[in-house]
Amino acid sequence: MADIVLDQVTKRFPDGALAVDKISLDIADGEFVILVGPSGCGKSTTLNMIAGLEDITEGELRIGGKVVNNAAPKDRDIAMVFQSYALYPHMTVRENMGFALKLAKTPQATIDQKVNEAARILDLTQHLERRPANLSGGQRQRVAMGRAIVRDPSAFLMDEPLSNLDAKLRVQTRTEVSKLQKRLGTTMVYVTHDQTEAMTLGDRLAVMRSGILQQVGSPHELYDNPVNLFVAGFIGSPAMNFMAGTLEEGSLRTTIGSLPLNPQLRQALERANAGRQVIVGIRPENFEDASLVQSDLRAHGLTFRATIDVVESMGSDVFVYFTQESGLSAGVDQLADLAEDSGMADSGASEETVTARLDPATGITEGQNAELWADLRSMHIFDPDTGKNLSLGTERPASAGPPAS
Amino acid sequence: MAMVTSGRQKAGWGTANTVVVALALIPVLWLVSLSFKTPAAILDPSLIPKQWTWGNYSGVLSTSQFIRPLINSIGIGLISTFIAVVFASMAAYAVARLRFPGKGVLIGMALLIAMFPAISLVTPMFNIERSLGLFNTWPGLIIPYVAFGLPLGIYTLSAFFREIPWELEKAAKIDGATPFQAFTKVIAPLAAPGMVTTAILVFLACWNEFLFAISFTSTLASRTAPASLAYFSGASQFTVPTGPIAAAAVVITIPIIIFVVFFQRRIVAGLTSGAVKG
Numbered sequence: 001m002a003d004i005v006l007d008q009v010t011k012r013f014p015d016g017a018l019a020v021d022k023i024s025l026d027i028a029d030g031e032f033v034i035l036v037g038p039s040g041c042g043k044s045t046t047l048n049m050i051a052g053l054e055d056i057t058e059g060e061l062r063i064g065g066k067v068v069n070n071a072a073p074k075d076r077d078i079a080m081v082f083q084s085y086a087l088y089p090h091m092t093v094r095e096n097m098g099f100a101l102k103l104a105k106t107p108q109a110t111i112d113q114k115v116n117e118a119a120r121i122l123d124l125t126q127h128l129e130r131r132p133a134n135l136s137g138g139q140r141q142r143v144a145m146g147r148a149i150v151r152d153p154s155a156f157l158m159d160e161p162l163s164n165l166d167a168k169l170r171v172q173t174r175t176e177v178s179k180l181q182k183r184l185g186t187t188m189v190y191v192t193h194d195q196t197e198a199m200t201l202g203d204r205l206a207v208m209r210s211g212i213l214q215q216v217g218s219p220h221e222l223y224d225n226p227v228n229l230f231v232a233g234f235i236g237s238p239a240m241n242f243m244a245g246t247l248e249e250g251s252l253r254t255t256i257g258s259l260p261l262n263p264q265l266r267q268a269l270e271r272a273n274a275g276r277q278v279i280v281g282i283r284p285e286n287f288e289d290a291s292l293v294q295s296d297l298r299a300h301g302l303t304f305r306a307t308i309d310v311v312e313s314m315g316s317d318v319f320v321y322f323t324q325e326s327g328l329s330a331g332v333d334q335l336a337d338l339a340e341d342s343g344m345a346d347s348g349a350s351e352e353t354v355t356a357r358l359d360p361a362t363g364i365t366e367g368q369n370a371e372l373w374a375d376l377r378s379m380h381i382f383d384p385d386t387g388k389n390l391s392l393g394t395e396r397p398a399s400a401g402p403p404a405s
Numbered sequence: 406m407a408m409v410t411s412g413r414q415k416a417g418w419g420t421a422n423t424v425v426v427a428l429a430l431i432p433v434l435w436l437v438s439l440s441f442k443t444p445a446a447i448l449d450p451s452l453i454p455k456q457w458t459w460g461n462y463s464g465v466l467s468t469s470q471f472i473r474p475l476i477n478s479i480g481i482g483l484i485s486t487f488i489a490v491v492f493a494s495m496a497a498y499a500v501a502r503l504r505f506p507g508k509g510v511l512i513g514m515a516l517l518i519a520m521f522p523a524i525s526l527v528t529p530m531f532n533i534e535r536s537l538g539l540f541n542t543w544p545g546l547i548i549p550y551v552a553f554g555l556p557l558g559i560y561t562l563s564a565f566f567r568e569i570p571w572e573l574e575k576a577a578k579i580d581g582a583t584p585f586q587a588f589t590k591v592i593a594p595l596a597a598p599g600m601v602t603t604a605i606l607v608f609l610a611c612w613n614e615f616l617f618a619i620s621f622t623s624t625l626a627s628r629t630a631p632a633s634l635a636y637f638s639g640a641s642q643f644t645v646p647t648g649p650i651a652a653a654a655v656v657i658t659i660p661i662i663i664f665v666v667f668f669q670r671r672i673v674a675g676l677t678s679g680a681v682k683g
Contacts, residue, residue: 014504053575074581086572090594099590100580147580 002064002154003029009059011045019045021211032181034202035191042211043191051080079148083160085140087132094128097146118146138169155187207231229387233338238284241354245280255324256304272390281380287356290371301375311366318358334387439651447647461652473625474633482611485550489607493558501566519556527620541623554607565599601668630657
């Protein structure tokens, strides 16, 4: 059991590339922390530095209060699960799981007992004498987990441990990882690029982008109060909708209509010295079929009309898509990063598709010019240059005035 | 690409294959045939001897002129192979895994040694061996064989090491292994097929080597089998010892065939399957 503290940890590769830039993160004893971000954001490098597989260029890493910058992996008392599982193919499952203990010269009886115990927890007992090549993907994944837990380490490090499983098994294993961590109560640092995995698993999430830690917080905090455009767009599925907005005398003009600004928000924007151009972010679930919104709620948002392109009914929700003139300048690199991560880079569209999640009771059909309502209490306003969330910590436009539509 | 082959293609390939196999095997068959012919029938042009004889074999295998070189060949070959594979595996591991200054130069030098024509080295090496007292000794052949086996070994083995997922080594380190333990307990067992392949290649090279063998030896104390064939004499000075030479040549081919047949499956079996997903 140990806490892990990263203090201004930096990784610069010999070729000069800066992989991790001054990351500071306190991971409490027994906490489950997820490092999440698109590929190449430095999350795996950070994990490898904690493991001792990569040298730390600058900064300090403390595990259980001790500075371990120069300690070999074996002296850090940590276990790691790799994305590829990295099982030793020439050893049986039993030997794989007992390898660390054998290296530590643990008596054979203790090894057997611990391996059997771990195998029982992970439901691997009948596979102990088989080799990794003869196991299914899910079983291999469990062996990799077993290899970590038999050691009873002070911390677990997991590098995308579920990404090689098929979708169904991944969801199932995700729950099991979570249960296992709660049961063992061991500190766990988990790396993933999948924000759904991150949201469902972690006590806290650390979102990274281009080697820089963007925001750390509980899934809820990140979802409700993203500090910048990147976190806002990365966390949440389907992703937050962004549209260009222009500040104009107490209101915010966007392609879906003019949004009112309450005094607090206006003050915040003034304080932040925001320019006239901003980016407005609204999550899909903050839209609703206007006909289903009760009249007392309507004042909290904006009612507008849009031609619906596609309707997808998922049973519990209905997703509708409509296009808006984008108006977003291509120079916003945080948006570019997000687009690249979602595989939408270079689409070059001057129109932005807006996703709205509606109540299944909606009668909206494809091609219809429907009346929609956007809840402005959960709207975010971002600075297009820095990406900073300007509306953070403010009351969103409540009943400040009737929607100016 | 669709693997549809027409009849004509098949026939073409079949013919080409037959020609190549025939070119390779007919001399061997001829050699075997010669080894079973009596001295009088040596000039007989038929492939199948009219009169079979074991005389050449019994003659060759009863003389220390051949038995002693055979022992030298086996001893020198095995020792050279062992040393070369041990050092080559360590060097190959470093080449495959580590980034260090001078790596390119090292690989280049290794390649240079392998490419260097042996004939140009024989004279200086002869003088060196003479002055060091290595001439006509086992080490006198083992040292150059190791030197020439190493580049070959480093090249083959580094290719094998590159195939082994690096994460296995990371996993071993996390499991508490020292770099040496990670190598001996995880990497080396997985590279075993590669080591066997390398060992076979190096052994073959040592076994067949003729130039150094004939240059750096002078007596039966260290002369190897291929070199000894050159010293075979006939029954009288006027007889060419064709039959005994053929028999000896067949004898020194047999271990190689056994070697390859025995280890073939091991070379083919990819031990790394199952290490990672896939």
